[in-house]
Amino acid sequence: MQNILITGGAGFIGSHVVRRFVNSYPNYNIINMDCLTYAGNLENLKDVEGKPNYRFVKVDIRDEEGVAKVFADYSIDGVIHLAAESHVDRSITNPMDFIKTNIEGTVVLLNAARKQWGSNFEGKLFYHISTDEVYGSLGDEGLFTETTPYDPRSPYSASKASSDFLVRAYNHTYKLPIVISNCSNNYGPNQFPEKLIPLVISNIQQLKPLPIYGKGLNVRDWLYVEDHAQAIDTIFHNGVIGETYNIGGENEWKNIDLVKLLCKIMDSKLGREAGTSEKLITFVTDRAGHDLRYAIDSSKIARELGWKPTVTFEQGLEKTVDWYLDNKSWVNDILSGEYANYYQQQYGGR
Numbered sequence: 001m002q003n004i005l006i007t008g009g010a011g012f013i014g015s016h017v018v019r020r021f022v023n024s025y026p027n028y029n030i031i032n033m034d035c036l037t038y039a040g041n042l043e044n045l046k047d048v049e050g051k052p053n054y055r056f057v058k059v060d061i062r063d064e065e066g067v068a069k070v071f072a073d074y075s076i077d078g079v080i081h082l083a084a085e086s087h088v089d090r091s092i093t094n095p096m097d098f099i100k101t102n103i104e105g106t107v108v109l110l111n112a113a114r115k116q117w118g119s120n121f122e123g124k125l126f127y128h129i130s131t132d133e134v135y136g137s138l139g140d141e142g143l144f145t146e147t148t149p150y151d152p153r154s155p156y157s158a159s160k161a162s163s164d165f166l167v168r169a170y171n172h173t174y175k176l177p178i179v180i181s182n183c184s185n186n187y188g189p190n191q192f193p194e195k196l197i198p199l200v201i202s203n204i205q206q207l208k209p210l211p212i213y214g215k216g217l218n219v220r221d222w223l224y225v226e227d228h229a230q231a232i233d234t235i236f237h238n239g240v241i242g243e244t245y246n247i248g249g250e251n252e253w254k255n256i257d258l259v260k261l262l263c264k265i266m267d268s269k270l271g272r273e274a275g276t277s278e279k280l281i282t283f284v285t286d287r288a289g290h291d292l293r294y295a296i297d298s299s300k301i302a303r304e305l306g307w308k309p310t311v312t313f314e315q316g317l318e319k320t321v322d323w324y325l326d327n328k329s330w331v332n333d334i335l336s337g338e339y340a341n342y343y344q345q346q347y348g349g350r
């Protein structure tokens with residue numbers, strides 16, 4: 001029996017990781033720790049909430065006492081740490097939330113693990129989930145490898161880079177058993193509609209403008225979220241302590257091309273005349289400090305752990321669009337809440 005703490009399990013990627021672990025490992029106790037910010041939604045986990053090997057605890061990772069109590073009460077052996085403020089645009093308007101959760105919150109968890117585990121690290125692991133954004137921005141050529149020097153350029157990526165360094169420092173200084181992975185852009189069901197793909201799907205449905213930052217020439221490498229969850233499972237079980245693994249989709253798209261592809265898929269799904277959605281494309285002021293291109297070399301995880309993406313972009317976008325069309329109430333609940341104020345502030349009256 002293992003007691004595994006998953007932080008941020010009510011969020012987008014976290015909910016897919018929780019579901020995978022609860023269903024695949026009935027002999028593990030999965031404890032989902034999440035404070036339910038605007039991005040956390042227990043609806044994402046309705047299908048697992050009654051399972052005997054699943055518990056949810058509403059605790060903020062910045063709360064030292066609350067976190068220590070969870071480690072002690074559940075005798076935590078393994079941590080998969082996903083809780084974070086995750087949206088770059090919000091980090092530009094409000095950096096402090098990112099410093100507090102992503103940096104301080106991570107240190108609270110590291111301290112709790114040290115306290116709980118003492119110096120007996122047998123069977124223990126602290127797995128930190130990070131992002132490719134810590135490596136900075138690429139030009140037209142090249143890929144991020146695990147040895148690319150860190151060069152974070154937004155408050156979000158700087159906070160994630162700091163947390164990566166702290167996790168490594170606890171390994172070096174205190175011998176805490178850690179592993180880190182840095183992943184590219186995820187997409188799929190349950191992603192909060194502030195992020196590009198669900199925002200575009202939602203706006204097309206409402207015939208609202210599709211805001212493209214700058215000229216739409218920035219490039220991202222997209223990975224289906226369940227493939228990321230599978231990579232996390234692989235690294236949790238087979239990753240080498242102290243190592244870092246890059247995870248990517250080998251699937252680079254310019255934003256404008258991706259949005260045009262989504263327009264085509266949506267026109268056909270909604271039975272609208274071809275070209276209807278593309279007319280909604282609106283070029284807006286660029287994101288401050290907008291990184292041009294991210295692209296991941298994931299040959300290390302392929303070579304050493306045998307992981308590769310399994311879902312093609314065509315299949316993944318189809319599943320994603322279908323999920324959003326079948327779950328309109330999930331999006332509508334979000335659109336009618338705090339998010340409405342954020343949208344007004346970020347995009348004005350558009």
Ligand code: NAD
Pocket residue numbers: 007008009010011012013014033034035036037038039040041059060061062081082083084085086087101105129130131132160182183184185186187192
């Ligand atoms: P998300 O914003 O959808 O979810 C974050 C979750 O963390 C939410 O459930 C939220 O309630 C919770 N949370 C936030 N602050 C908390 C706090 N102080 N205490 C407890 N819980 C808190 O994020 P996501 O997109 O699922 O990303 C998850 C992790 O993966 C993050 O660490 C992110 O940096 C990383 N990541 C994301 C992507 C991506 O494309 N989304 C890619 C690579 C890495």
Ligand code: DAU
Pocket residue numbers: 086087088089130131132133183184185186194195196197199211212213214216218219220255287294
């Ligand atoms: O690379 C991994 C990262 O991917 C994760 O660490 C982050 O948590 C995740 O949010 C994501 O960051 P991005 O900034 O790349 O994702 P986002 O969906 O916000 O934007 C994708 C691209 O689309 C980016 O170039 C900005 C652009 N964009 C985004 C929005 C929201 C637009 O052109 N218009 C928009 O309205």
